[in-house]
Amino acid sequence: MTAMRKTNWGALTTALLLGFSAPGVSAAPKYIFYFIGDGMASAQIHAAEAYLGARRQDDAEPGGIKSVALRMSQFPVQGMQTSAANDRLITDSAAAGTALACGHKTNTGILAMDPTATRPYTTLAELAKDKGMKVGIVTSVSLDHATPAAFYAHVAHRNDYQRIGQALLESGFDYFAGGGLRVDRWDGLEYAGLSDAQRYALLREQASARGFQYAADRAAFTALARGRPTLAINPYLDDANAIPYALNRQAGESSSERYQGSISLAEFTAKGIELLDNPQGFFLVVEGGKIDWAAHANDARTVIEEVIAFDDAIRIAADFGTRHPEATLIVVTGDHECGGMSLGTRATAHTSALEILARQHLAHDDFDDQVLTPYLARHTPAPPDIPPGLWALVSSHFGLDGAGLTTTTADDLSDHARSLLEAAYDKVAHDHSDGSAEADALRYGNHNPFIITLTHLLNRRAGIGWASFSHTAVPVPVLATGVEAWRFDGYYDNTEVARRLAAAMRVELGP
Numbered sequence: 475m476t477a478m479r480k481t482n483w484g485a486l487t488t489a490l491l492l493g494f495s496a497p498g499v500s501a502a503p504k505y506i507f508y509f510i511g512d513g514m515a516s517a518q519i520h521a522a523e524a525y526l527g528a529r530r531q532d533d534a535e536p537g538g539i540k541s542v543a544l545r546m547s548q549f550p551v552q553g554m555q556t557s558a559a560n561d562r563l564i565t566d567s568a569a570a571g572t573a574l575a576c577g578h579k580t581n582t583g584i585l586a587m588d589p590t591a592t593r594p595y596t597t598l599a600e601l602a603k604d605k606g607m608k609v610g611i612v613t614s615v616s617l618d619h620a621t622p623a624a625f626y627a628h629v630a631h632r633n634d635y636q637r638i639g640q641a642l643l644e645s646g647f648d649y650f651a652g653g654g655l656r657v658d659r660w661d662g663l664e665y666a667g668l669s670d671a672q673r674y675a676l677l678r679e680q681a682s683a684r685g686f687q688y689a690a691d692r693a694a695f696t697a698l699a700r701g702r703p704t705l706a707i708n709p710y711l712d713d714a715n716a717i718p719y720a721l722n723r724q725a726g727e728s729s730s731e732r733y734q735g736s737i738s739l740a741e742f743t744a745k746g747i748e749l750l751d752n753p754q755g756f757f758l759v760v761e762g763g764k765i766d767w768a769a770h771a772n773d774a775r776t777v778i779e780e781v782i783a784f785d786d787a788i789r790i791a792a793d794f795g796t797r798h799p800e801a802t803l804i805v806v807t808g809d810h811e812c813g814g815m816s817l818g819t820r821a822t823a824h825t826s827a828l829e830i831l832a833r834q835h836l837a838h839d840d841f842d843d844q845v846l847t848p849y850l851a852r853h854t855p856a857p858p859d860i861p862p863g864l865w866a867l868v869s870s871h872f873g874l875d876g877a878g879l880t881t882t883t884a885d886d887l888s889d890h891a892r893s894l895l896e897a898a899y900d901k902v903a904h905d906h907s908d909g910s911a912e913a914d915a916l917r918y919g920n921h922n923p924f925i926i927t928l929t930h931l932l933n934r935r936a937g938i939g940w941a942s943f944s945h946t947a948v949p950v951p952v953l954a955t956g957v958e959a960w961r962f963d964g965y966y967d968n969t970e971v972a973r974r975l976a977a978a979m980r981v982e983l984g985p
Contacts, residue, residue, distance in 0.1 A: 502980040503803035503957040504755035507791040511784050512621055513766025513812030515950045522781040528828040544785040545792055546806045551959045553952035555968045557810040560589045563947045568632040570809035571624030577972035577983040583631050585623055591630035599625040601981040602757035608750040610649030612742045615716040615763030618655045622761055635659040643684050649749055651706040651742040654715040681705045692735040700749050710736050719837040720783040721776050740786040760787050769813035772940040774933045776837040795956050806953040814941025819934055826937030833873020838925045856903035872928050891931050898923035919943030
């Protein structure tokens with residue numbers, strides 16, 4: 475007599491109500507989105523949500539709005555993963571990216587290989603391609619940066635950009651889009667003496683020889699069509715060949731003109747869907763890479779805008795998922811936390827005022843390149859104290875007043891805050907060194923002392939603190955929706971994210 479299979483009606487009912495498939499009742503998803511927020515953990519997500527809430531209403535109002543949930547936070551499955559590398563508790567993006575791409579631990583700095591850098595690991599993207607799916611990689615940083623590279627390159631060191639670039643072209647993947655490549659770090663003799671523009675021309679030739687269609691401006695991007703592998707690079711790149719920060723792109727008129735035609739992470743994601751959609755489905759990795767960079771600089775407003783831009787890309791996928799509910803799986807996580815970001819500081823205790831962050835109009839890098847450095851170059855020798863003209867720039871770009879320039883007192887700096895900024899100015903303008911290298915490292919990291927002091931002063935007023943200029947080991951959320959999303963519930967190691975995704979795809983990552 476055949477035994478009857480017992481159905482877990484409670485689990486099935488719960489799954490249907492929450493909008494994801496229960497164990498054993500679904501086929502493998504046809505469309506898979508894997509979103510990775512580099513440097514993003516719960517603090518970065520909720521800072522963005524609290525900022526959006528504070529822009530609507532004072533958070534001190536009883537019963538009022540305290541935060542506005544991002545799209546990713548509305549996913550029905552909420553798990554947590556730990557991010558340690560094989561060789562240390564606090565990981566880097568290479569080891570974390572390898573865990574998320576391959577389901578294996580490795581040492582920091584190594585990409586998609588074992589800790590001895592002698593045995594390559596198979597990646598989820600490679601298995602998806604072997605399965606007949608189309609594969610895409612999208613990022614806001616350079617396409618050869620650690621996290622995206624972990625899905626297609628097997629190298630002993632994450633900074634081997636020339637080999638990583640060749641691996642990209644040889645991967646057989648169908649869509650690469652977002653930032654450029656670190657052509658400035660190619661070190662072969664054939665590249666000696668060549669400008670970055672000349673190196674990009676060579677890249678384009680190599681890509682075309684391998685059948686890629688290539689886009690490096692909005693018109694060419696818009697015209698991209700199915701049928702050929704694609705390499706699409708944002709028209710404007712920063713000095714690390716990444717897409718400019720979202721805050722810089724949405725800044726005032728002069729910056730808007732600089733970045734006219736720039737393409738957002740959400741647009742690159744939407745184009746990926748358009749080009750990759752086919753009867754066998756696709757596997758699309760999307761990285762919000764500059765969340766991490768802004769957190770390294772302790773620049774809360776810029777972190778928040780990068781998280782929002784990342785969530786805009788997630789929204790594109792979620793909208794696609796609503797049109798294909800029986801075939802789509804979306805998984806969102808981070809590779810690690812960065813900065814030790816906190817909502818609450820010693821200075822602000824139980825109060826916060828995140829709306830103050832809206833006073834900042836440029837990210838730290840553009841304020842340095844477009845405002846501070848040109849100002850100091852025009853005013854040499856530098857005055858002994860912060861001059862009125864520089865105070866005016868601080869006021870207009872950060873909303874902090876240290877010289878009585880505005881009639882309101884809400885933006886006034888205290889004497890202590892002024893002294894901190896004056897000391898930082900002294901180091902930048904006069905190359906002043908008092909021999910306290912350790913104190914400087916703790917206070918400024920390796921960042922511009924004047925700018926890092928500005929962001930710290932503004933963040934502190936808003937109620938945001940920082941414990942580090944680097945990564946931390948706090949657990950990272952895993953958010954999922956769609957077919958097989960139930961697998962991502964719980965608390966587990968980062969390698970399990972890849973292994974659970976492999977199970978959902980019905981592929982094996984190997985031992």
